[in-house]
Amino acid sequence: MAIVVEHEKRRFEILEKALDIFIEEGYEDATFQKIADRCGITRTTLYLYFKNKREIFTWSIKQLTDGVETDLLDTIQDESLSFATRLESIMHTILDRCTENRRLFNVVLTYLLQAQKSGKDPDTRVKRRTIRLRHLLSRLLIAGIRAGEFRRITVKDANELLYGLIEAAIYRIAVLDHPDTFDVKAAVTLAVNGLKAEI
Secondary structure, three states: OHHHHHHHHHHHHHHHHHHHHHHHHOOOOOOHHHHHHHHOOOHHHHHHHOOOHHHHHHHHHHHHHHHHHHHHHHHHOOOOOOHHHHHHHHHHHHHHHHHHOHHHHHHHHHHHHHHHHOOOOHHHHHHHHHHHHHHHHHHHHHHHHHOOOEOOOOHHHHHHHHHHHHHHHHHHHHOOOOOOOHHHHHHHHHHHHHHEOOO
């Protein structure tokens, strides 16, 4: 049991350090050897944990999104807050995390463009990584509707609206290099207010 725990701990440390390499070097210039060097291990040892650079990259992203998801769940489950406040709060948390990790989004953008050039569908790859986020948004919307706090709306459409705001923020951050999400946060507030049921 202790060996499994130690293996997972080392794997976590590798992913943390690898994420730094991807951010500093970019996806293309980050190599297995650079990751191994940063971790203070040999390439052979690194192969015990991961089969290639792409696997390290996708697991690094997953580790980051899992951390964000944990933060969001805490807010979603806070029954002292209204559903509208919870929704606005989690959207703001997501936007803040996007800003904090803006250099990473440049790497992700490059990675997705390379995937597209090699005939892979970047939309499918993104959806695989964001499906849980979409479910969290839907869950909160459904609970708000049932509680009578949100209007009877099509949850899928509301989810698309909210997710579209996140995508707009990521575009501004990664492509336009505009880290200020103030305008997008104002749009989130407007969208959440539009979801509220009339009293």
